[in-house]
Amino acid sequence: MAKGRTVLQVLDEAEDRAIATCTTCPTLCRWSCPVAEAEARETTSPQRLVVLAGFMKRGRVSVEAARALPYHCSQCGACTEACLHDNDVPMVLAAARSRVMAAGAAPHAVREVVGHFGVSGNPQGTSLEPALDAVLAETGHKKVRGGEHVYFPGCSTLELMPEAAVGFLRASSLSGLSDLAVRPSSASCCGLPLFWAGELEGFRGHAARFAAQFTGVKRLVVHDAACAHALIHLYPQVGVRFEPEVVHVTRYLMDGLRAHDAEASTKGPPEERIAYADTCSLARGLDITDAPRRLIAKRFRKRVVELDEDTGRAVDCCGASGLLPLTAPETAQAMAEARLDAFRRSGAAQLAVASPRCAAHLKSVDPTAPVVDMGTLLGRL
Ligand code: SF4
Ligand code: SF4
Helix, strand or coil: CCCCCCHHHHHHHHHHHHHHHHHCCCCCCHHHCHHHHHHCCCCCCHHHHHHHHHHHHCCCCCHHHHCCHHHCCCCCCHHHHHCCCCCCHHHHHHHHHHHHHHCCCCCHHHHHHHHHHHHHCCCCCCCCHHHHHHHHHHHCCCECCCCCEEEECCHHHHHHCHHHHHHHHHHHHHCCCCCCEECHHHHCCCCHHHHHHCCHHHHHHHHHHHHHHCCCCCEEEECCHHHHHHHHHHHHHCCCCCCCEEEEHHHHHHHHHHHCCHHHHHCCCCCCCEEEECCHHHHHHCCCCHHHHHHHHHHHCCCCEECCCCCHHHCCCCCCCCCHHHHCHHHHHHHHHHHHHHHHHHCCCEEEECCHHHHHHHHHHCCCCCEEEHHHHHCCC
């Protein structure tokens, strides 16, 4: 990234290319968008949002008129997957959000998230070290300053589903893996919510500081796939180099099973049938669809139950990401309900997702739903 250029200036060319192609496109990605589907309107289809972003960029539509519309997107990437031009719609909408944010017209909840970063360096507005300490107290791990392979749960894991981190650390031990260090910096945030908010310069600065904390680390084992996607794909887009290899927890456990005797990890098979739902950050963002299914099969000696909806890279977003639960809560809820309905139709007793963020979102919509993150599931003793 050339010195002295803003993130918007760096993204400018790709943004213009996407706007030009979307403007003349017969909306080929329309049916891939779960937000437009849930809202049953064209205004929030990817094409209309990109055209709106183009008008905003050229000053033809005021930021005040657009206001919350660019936030009607979960940043799921389904439209990019469907697009013959590979248009990075989430990036275009992040740029549009940055204009709304700069004009002070972003939704209050979004501005609050950004404000929290100023207080605590995360979207929660409070330190997550106590949450990390509580996880370690349950697993018997100790925080250390060094370590070449480091575990990073992600701030939403520690806030919303710390039991997933407990489960993952236990599952690592069950699989004979003992090389992971947990550092004080494991309680930090990668800054992704700043990108989602449209606070692009803040995201770049935060990313640089986050990356500096892990200098000298060889592997960062990341629990939240959205964080892993940010480190691998968004950091380079804003000119930040992240040194460690980024590995998702499911890949880490799968590699461990290959390297060690798998017998220890096949204890305690539950009788119930387990369904697995892909998530956009993991399946589309990191191209990981097989490892979670194989982990369940190995751990419990049974095949996972597949849902009767699009799976793999074509999976629909459940509404947990992109700040959608804050900016369009009813839409985010409808998207979660669609996932939960598919699970109910499956007849399985449990729904596993490889994302504490998605598991927490699904449970916020139906607290009685038997939804678990893979960490919790695999760490069952
Ligand atoms: S993202 Fe691609 S498929 Fe969708 S409207 Fe734009 S050009 Fe068409
Ligand atoms: S990233 Fe997902 S939610 Fe956003 S416009 Fe594209 S398909 Fe719709």
